[in-house]
Amino acid sequence: MAVQLSLQRLVRLALLARAYAVPLVSEAQTTFTEQVTSVPVPSVVPHTNVTSHGPYTGPSPTTTGALSTSVLAPSIPARPPPPGSFDYIADGELHGDQPAPFTPSGGIGTNGSAPVYRVQSxxxxxxxxxxxxxxxxxxxxxxxxxxxxxxxxxxxxxxxxxxxxxxxxxxxxxxxxxxxxxxxxxxxxxxxxxxxxxxxxxxxxxxxxxxxxxxxxxxxxxxxxxxxxxxxxxxxxxxxxxxxxxxxxxxxxxxxxxxxxxxxxxxxxxxxxxxxxxxxxxxxxxxxxxxxxxxxxxxxxxxxxxxxxxxxxxxxxxxxxxxxxxxxxxxxxxxxxxxxxxxxxxxxxxxxxxxxxxxxxxxxxxxxxxxxxxxxxxxxxxxxxxxxxxxxxxxxxxxxxxxxxxxxxxxxxxxxxxxxxxxxxxxxxxxxxxxxxxxxxxxxxxxxxxxxxxxxxxxxxxxxxxxxxx
Structure with a gap:
C-alpha cells in the first residue's frame, strides 16, 4: 500500500510540527516514503468545494415526486417467519459437515465465489x-x-x-x-x-x-x-x-x-x-x-x-x-x-x-x-x-x-x-x-x-x- 501525503496535508502537518517544535518526518521515514510512493494509487471521485449555499431559488422543477414504476400494493403485509426459521438447534455443537478445516457449515457468500462489489437490485x-x-x-x-x-x-x-x-x-x-x-x-x-x-x-x-x-x-x-x-x-x-x-x-x-x-x-x-x-x-x-x-x-x-x-x-x-x-x-x-x-x-x-x-x-x-x-x-x-x-x-x-x-x-x-x-x-x-x-x-x-x-x-x-x- 502506498504511503503518500497530499501537499495540502503536508502544509497542515508542517504548521503543527512548527507549533510543537518537532521534526515533521525523520530521515529514515523519508527514505521509506521514497521507496513506496511509486506504487499506483487509485483515484478518488471528482469533487470540488461547493461555493453556493442557501435555499433553492431556481425555476420550478419539470419533474416532481419520488421515482416510481407500477406499484403492486399500498403496503407490504406482515407475514410469519419463513419456514425453517426455528429448525437449527443452538446447542454449541456442529450439525453439518465442515467445508474446510476450522470452518463451520452455513453462512452466505462463503463458498469461495469471487465477490462482486456492485449493486444487484x-x-x-x-x-x-x-x-x-x-x-x-x-x-x-x-x-x-x-x-x-x-x-x-x-x-x-x-x-x-x-x-x-x-x-x-x-x-x-x-x-x-x-x-x-x-x-x-x-x-x-x-x-x-x-x-x-x-x-x-x-x-x-x-x-x-x-x-x-x-x-x-x-x-x-x-x-x-x-x-x-x-x-x-x-x-x-x-x-x-x-x-x-x-x-x-x-x-x-x-x-x-x-x-x-x-x-x-x-x-x-x-x-x-x-x-x-x-x-x-x-x-x-x-x-x-x-x-x-x-x-x-x-x-x-x-x-x-x-x-x-x-x-x-x-x-x-x-x-x-x-x-x-x-x-x-x-x-x-x-x-x-x-x-x-x-x-x-x-x-x-x-x-x-x-x-x-x-x-x-x-x-x-x-x-x-x-x-x-x-x-x-x-x-x-x-x-x-x-x-x-x-x-x-x-x-x-x-x-x-x-x-x-x-x-x-x-x-x-x-x-x-x-x-x-x-x-x-x-x-x-x-x-x-x-x-x-x-x-x-x-x-x-x-x-x-x-x-x-x-x-x-x-x-x-x-x-x-x-x-x-x-
Whole structure:
C-alpha cells in the first residue's frame, strides 16, 4: 500500500510540527516514503468545494415526486417467519459437515465465489444512492463550517486547532466514502449538490452535524442487512463505522456524553431521506432521483436544548423542523452551559461530559406540531411530502432496539398540534430506551415492529423528527 501525503496535508502537518517544535518526518521515514510512493494509487471521485449555499431559488422543477414504476400494493403485509426459521438447534455443537478445516457449515457468500462489489437490485441501488447523498453533504458541511466560522468562534466553544484539523480530516474521509459508493453504483451515481444549512453559529453548527451524522448512520443500519449484494454491504459497513465515530465526535464537540445508549437504532430509508432532503438546495441536471418517501415535518416545540444549562426547560428553541437543530438565538449568556462555572453544569468540548441536569426524562410533556403534506422539499424543490395518515394517534419513539408508542393528547387537526408523555421504558435493566440522538414519529396505529422490519411502519407515519433525548 502506498504511503503518500497530499501537499495540502503536508502544509497542515508542517504548521503543527512548527507549533510543537518537532521534526515533521525523520530521515529514515523519508527514505521509506521514497521507496513506496511509486506504487499506483487509485483515484478518488471528482469533487470540488461547493461555493453556493442557501435555499433553492431556481425555476420550478419539470419533474416532481419520488421515482416510481407500477406499484403492486399500498403496503407490504406482515407475514410469519419463513419456514425453517426455528429448525437449527443452538446447542454449541456442529450439525453439518465442515467445508474446510476450522470452518463451520452455513453462512452466505462463503463458498469461495469471487465477490462482486456492485449493486444487484433496485433496492441496492436506491439504498446506496441515498447513502451517497449523505456522504456528499457531509463532505461539504464539514468544509463549510471551517470556512464560515472564525478561529475565535470555534475556540470560544473549546474547539481548538487540533479539533479543527480533525474536522478537516473527517471531510477528507468523506472523499473516500463517496468514491467507494460511486464505484459500486456506476456512472449514474448521484453527484455533489448545493446545500442550505439551518445554523448561524458554531454551537448550532455542531448540533446539526451530530444530528445529521446520526440519521445517516441509522439510515444505513436500517437497510444494510437487507441488501442483495453482500459484498456491497461489506464495503458500506466498513464506511459506516467511520460515520459512527464522526457522530460521537460531534457529540463530544458539543459537550454531550459521547454514547449514552447501549445500541444505535436503525431507521427506514424514507426516514433518512425525509430528514436529509430539506437541506439539499439543488443538484445537477438529470441527477439520479430517489424512490423514497418524504414525510411531513414534525416540530418538537420544547425540543431539549443541549446548549442550555437546563436543557429541558425550553420553548421553541430550534432552527426549524425535521432535524430540530438547537438555536441559541434567545438563550441568555448566563443560561448557556458553555459559560457555566460549575463542572456539573458546564458543557465545553470534552472526551466525556457528565451533566447533572438531564436533557429529557420519563414523564416529560413533549409538545408537538406538524406540517400538512404537499410541501415541496429537496433538490430543486422537486420532491413532495406525503402521508397516508388522516389523524395521528401515537408518538413512536425509535431508539436502540425498541419502538415504543405513547398516546397523543389534545390532538387538534386544525392547528396540527398535540402533546405526549415521554415513556418510562428500558431496553435492558439499567438502560433507558429513550436516550441519545433518536427519532420521533407520529403514527395512526401502534404497529409492533422490530429492528429488522421497522420499515413496515412507513404507511402509518404522519410526520417525523429527530428528538434530542440525551
Amino acid at each position: 433496485d433496492f441496492d441501488y436506491q439504498s446506496l444512492a441515498l447513502a451517497l447523498y449523505h456522504e456528499w453533504i457531509e463532505l461539504d458541511l464539514f468544509h463549510w463550517g471551517l470556512a464560515t466560522f472564525s478561529v475565535e468562534e470555534f475556540e470560544a466553544f473549546g474547539i481548538n486547532a487540533e479539533d479543527r484539523f480533525l474536522l478537516q480530516y473527517m471531510a477528507d474521509q468523506e472523499i473516500g466514502h463517496a468514491t467507494v459508493l460511486t464505484n459500486m453504483l456506476g456512472p449514474e451515481a448521484p453527484r455533489q449538490c448545493t446545500y442550505n444549512y439551518p445554523v448561524s453559529n458554531v454551537r448550532e453548527y455542531i448540533d446539526f452535524n451530530q444530528k445529521l451524522t446520526r440519521w445517516a448512520e441509522a439510515g444505513v443500519y436500517g437497510f444494510l442487512p437487507h441488501l442483495n449484494s453482500g459484498p456491497a454491504a461489506q464495503l458500506l459497513l466498513q464506511t459506516i463505522t467511520i460515520e459512527a465515530r464522526q457522530q460521537m465526535t460531534f457529540r463530544q464537540f458539543g459537550g454531550q456524553f459521547p454514547m449514552p445508549e447501549w445500541h444505535t437504532p436503525g431507521i427506514p430509508q424514507s426516514w433518512a431521506w425525509t430528514l436529509l432532503a430539506p437541506y439539499i438546495s439543488s443538484c445537477p441536471y438529470n441527477q439520479t432521483r430517489m424512490v423514497w418517501q418524504n414525510f411531513p415535518a414534525l416540530y418538537i416545540l420544547n425540543q431539549p436544548n443541549p446548549a442550555r444549562i437546563n436543557g429541558s426547560d425550553v420553548w421553541n428553541e430550534t432552527t426549524g423542523a425535521w432535524a430540530n437543530t438547537l438555536s441559541t438565538a434567545n438563550v441568555s449568556s448566563s443560561e448557556l452551559c458553555i459559560n457555566a462555572t460549575n463542572p456539573t453544569l458546564d458543557c465545553p468540548a470534552a472526551i466525556s461530559q457528565n451533566r447533572s441536569i438531564p436533557l429529557s426524562y420519563p414523564g416529560r410533556q413533549v409538545f408537538l406540531q406538524w406540517d400538512a403534506p404537499g410541501q415541496v422539499v429537496g433538490p430543486n424543490n422537486s420532491y413532495v411530502t406525503s402521508t397516508n395518515v388522516q389523524e395521528p394517534k401515537f408518538a413512536a419513539w425509535v431508539s436502540q432496539l425498541n419502538v415504543t408508542y405513547s398516546p397523543l393528547h389534545n390532538v387538534s387537526l386544525t392547528s396540527k398540534t398535540a402533546y405526549t408523555i415521554q415513556p418510562n421504558v428500558s431496553t435492558w435493566a439499567g438502560d433507558p430506551a429513550v436516550n441519545g440522538t433518536m427519532f420521533l414519529a407520529l403514527t395512526d396505529i401502534d404497529l409492533h415492529v422490530t429492528p429488522y422490519n421497522v420499515s413496515l411502519i412507513n404507511p402509518h407515519v404522519a410526520a417525523l423528527a429527530v428528538y434530542q433525548a440525551g
